[in-house]
Amino acid sequence: MPIPASVLTLAAGILLALISLWVGQNINLMPVAAADDATTVDALFKVLFSLGVGLLLGITAMLVVALVQFRRRPGDHLDGPAVEGNLPLEIFWTAVPAIVILILGVYSYDIYARMGGMADFNHHTSMPPPEVEQASLGNPADPETVIWGGIDRAEGMAFPVEVTAMQFAFIFHYPQQNFTTGELHLPMGQPVELQLKSNDVIHAFWVPEFRLKQDVIPGQPTVLSFTANRQGDYDIICAELCGPYHGGMRSKVVVEDPQSFEEWLIRNTPATVATAPDSSRTA
Amino acid sequence: MDVQHHTPWHEYFGFSLDHKVIGIQYLVTGFFFYLVGGALAGMIRVELVTPLSDFMARDTYNQVLTLHGTIMIFLWIVPVVNGAFGNYLVPFYVGARDMAFPRLNAVAFWMLPPAGFLLLSSYFIGGAAQSGWTAYPPLSITTPAVGQIIWIISVLLLGGSSIFGAVNFIATILKLRRPGLGLFQLPMFCWAMLGTSVLVVLATPVLAGALILLSMDIVAGTGFFNPALGGNAVVYQHLFWFYSHPAVYIMVLPAFGLVSEILPIHARKPLFGYRSMIYSILGIVFLGLIVWAHHMFTSGTPPWMRLFFTIATAIIAVPTGIKFFNWLATLWQGKLALNSALLFCCGFIFNFVFGGITGVALAQVPFDVHVHDTYFVVAHFHYIVFGGTVFVIFAAIYHWFPKMSGRLLNEHLGRLHCLLSFLGFNICFFPQHWLGLNGMPRRVAEYDPQFQLVNQISSVGALLLAISTLPFLVNVLWSAWKGAPAGDNPWRACTTEWLTSSPPPVENWLREAPLVTEPYDYGSAEDAMSVTTVRGRELWSAGR
Numbered sequence: 001m002p003i004p005a006s007v008l009t010l011a012a013g014i015l016l017a018l019i020s021l022w023v024g025q026n027i028n029l030m031p032v033a034a035a036d037d038a039t040t041v042d043a044l045f046k047v048l049f050s051l052g053v054g055l056l057l058g059i060t061a062m063l064v065v066a067l068v069q070f071r072r073r074p075g076d077h078l079d080g081p082a083v084e085g086n087l088p089l090e091i092f093w094t095a096v097p098a099i100v101i102l103i104l105g106v107y108s109y110d111i112y113a114r115m116g117g118m119a120d121f122n123h124h125t126s127m128p129p130p131e132v133e134q135a136s137l138g139n140p141a142d143p144e145t146v147i148w149g150g151i152d153r154a155e156g157m158a159f160p161v162e163v164t165a166m167q168f169a170f171i172f173h174y175p176q177q178n179f180t181t182g183e184l185h186l187p188m189g190q191p192v193e194l195q196l197k198s199n200d201v202i203h204a205f206w207v208p209e210f211r212l213k214q215d216v217i218p219g220q221p222t223v224l225s226f227t228a229n230r231q232g233d234y235d236i237i238c239a240e241l242c243g244p245y246h247g248g249m250r251s252k253v254v255v256e257d258p259q260s261f262e263e264w265l266i267r268n269t270p271a272t273v274a275t276a277p278d279s280s281r282t283a
Numbered sequence: 284m285d286v287q288h289h290t291p292w293h294e295y296f297g298f299s300l301d302h303k304v305i306g307i308q309y310l311v312t313g314f315f316f317y318l319v320g321g322a323l324a325g326m327i328r329v330e331l332v333t334p335l336s337d338f339m340a341r342d343t344y345n346q347v348l349t350l351h352g353t354i355m356i357f358l359w360i361v362p363v364v365n366g367a368f369g370n371y372l373v374p375f376y377v378g379a380r381d382m383a384f385p386r387l388n389a390v391a392f393w394m395l396p397p398a399g400f401l402l403l404s405s406y407f408i409g410g411a412a413q414s415g416w417t418a419y420p421p422l423s424i425t426t427p428a429v430g431q432i433i434w435i436i437s438v439l440l441l442g443g444s445s446i447f448g449a450v451n452f453i454a455t456i457l458k459l460r461r462p463g464l465g466l467f468q469l470p471m472f473c474w475a476m477l478g479t480s481v482l483v484v485l486a487t488p489v490l491a492g493a494l495i496l497l498s499m500d501i502v503a504g505t506g507f508f509n510p511a512l513g514g515n516a517v518v519y520q521h522l523f524w525f526y527s528h529p530a531v532y533i534m535v536l537p538a539f540g541l542v543s544e545i546l547p548i549h550a551r552k553p554l555f556g557y558r559s560m561i562y563s564i565l566g567i568v569f570l571g572l573i574v575w576a577h578h579m580f581t582s583g584t585p586p587w588m589r590l591f592f593t594i595a596t597a598i599i600a601v602p603t604g605i606k607f608f609n610w611l612a613t614l615w616q617g618k619l620a621l622n623s624a625l626l627f628c629c630g631f632i633f634n635f636v637f638g639g640i641t642g643v644a645l646a647q648v649p650f651d652v653h654v655h656d657t658y659f660v661v662a663h664f665h666y667i668v669f670g671g672t673v674f675v676i677f678a679a680i681y682h683w684f685p686k687m688s689g690r691l692l693n694e695h696l697g698r699l700h701c702l703l704s705f706l707g708f709n710i711c712f713f714p715q716h717w718l719g720l721n722g723m724p725r726r727v728a729e730y731d732p733q734f735q736l737v738n739q740i741s742s743v744g745a746l747l748l749a750i751s752t753l754p755f756l757v758n759v760l761w762s763a764w765k766g767a768p769a770g771d772n773p774w775r776a777c778t779t780e781w782l783t784s785s786p787p788p789v790e791n792w793l794r795e796a797p798l799v800t801e802p803y804d805y806g807s808a809e810d811a812m813s814v815t816t817v818r819g820r821e822l823w824s825a826g827r
Binding site for chain 2: 029030031037040041044045048051052055056059060062063066067070071072076078079080081082083084085086089090093094097098101102104105108109111112115117118119148150151200201202204206208211212213214215217218219220222235237238239240241242243244245246247248
């Protein structure tokens, strides 16, 4: 007696689910994660990867089976069955993807909100939408004081670094110590807030290991707040076409343990301020 | 009396009003620019064989990538899926002898070659535009003005041509249908062209407006998008993507329509879920208009916008998914002829599903923040427009070449072309996902040496793709001259373009236009036949 088709289908479905779960969880396509939220983004990616592998394998398998099993044999000039549709089937393959998509949307919204992507940047007390909206339409009294988009927990306690993008370099300014460098140093495990602005055209600040990218648009200062959690040197890459040397517009971020970072800060702080590190804040 | 004489050859080089001639003019012109755009892509892949910028000058590289994108979109895919197949097929499908406005139709085509050669000429007079096909200000304001202005004029001409075509399709489908032919009896391609044309008419003028403002910023020193003069660069991005996201559907919806025509014929089954196919087209048209800001998740857009556009973008996968499930169901239990047309359609299904999956992933803001503007995105949209639409264009050429020329294409060369295209395409673009995930941004002439091997694999795929064009060219040229005669209806199809000679006479049918109320009347259920309506099956049986 042949095995019933429904049993075979069920077995194939379970096998497919197991394969895609295994692939999604065990094949790592991402670079090393070096910021707190990077692992959360990677978790989302693993879910997307599993779903994607399952869907692609499933559809490819159906396609291959159809091509092999239903190929026209020589001499066969008959038609296939005149099946014109199947309403329950249509409802099924409309509803299931719709539900999956909505769950995915809520999940990624949650991650993004936790990263600080939904923050109210201009610290209006409540009811943000009308004012934020107005600001983004380019109509504020002083556009340079408005923060445009970005990612920030809006806690205000993060260590600030000013980032200026220009053709074809990133310049970093440490406002509390009042010095400028071409290489970004960050303390490990401490929240930082990059305050980004551009001098000429649109650039984008990207550190793949942090899973963070922010366009830096002239006239629209923005912020990027995160916590680096792994020591090492990582590339800062410009990700928005900015001119002939766009591909060469790179810099380095060095994530150090807090002590080495403090030493680096002191070493680079101009002498007058170095003796009294707090003076720049009061000035 | 030989009424079915062939259209004289010089007709194809003149201001013909025949929709079939115009369709073929679009097809051949588009294919010429495909070869040009492909050569430019080849130059990009040669540059990327090594991590250094050592093959061409850096600003030349940016010109090449700008021309490549602009040509492939505006001079190959949009004109061919809309202009070529739309013009050739829509009048047949509605039972008309030509388009509603034949003169406008010819004007729309004849805007294409000047626009294309204008664009190419810019390279030789001071250099082509070098700000990418997106032309984001302020970069597009600060790069050399001549190339950028010529680019704008050229895209405005092509957009105008596209709008003229769309108006013509809407009028033809709604007003020129043969008496007795209802909207819900039309072949799916007509619905796809109707939906596409609505998108063209609603979205293209917005692009035109944005480009005119941009040109003023460049030549007249206005400050619409120039932050140095108080302008807002992000407003341009909104206007640009309000057209350019629907442009993706302008490129894929007609391809969806073509697949819906090709599959049932070679699977010998009705199109599965006719009504749900129509509703999913309408759903894609509607949703396609409200997802543009997903191209701007890192552009400092307000938070509510990111939430809204994430959900709207991902939900487009639902109507799109319906179409793919319906096509699989169409194939299931059919009698599949494994010819070039059907195999290219299957390649399309695989590639597009792949691109659709990465598309849903890209819609998720936290993930998009990482891969936006990287090679992951490059891979994604090539899976959509190349693996998707271009594969369908080839399927459609294999399917309709016998009707257009009266001769069959060689199937061995066709299947070789399909195999090489599929392998070359996937070798070229599959590894690029990894490049993007691991830190290679798009539009760069130089990159981190750790990516060299994978870039070389990708370039080998590109070489294979270039080679895959050879059997196709040989096949078309040889078959047009010496191919086996096709007869009127080599595929035993029901739709009206097959119910006339190959190639068809000037006004499509010598007698009255046939009325086909069930264009997918394949299948062996005899009892489903009605005696009161004329059905496709009887027509093709009678025609044999």
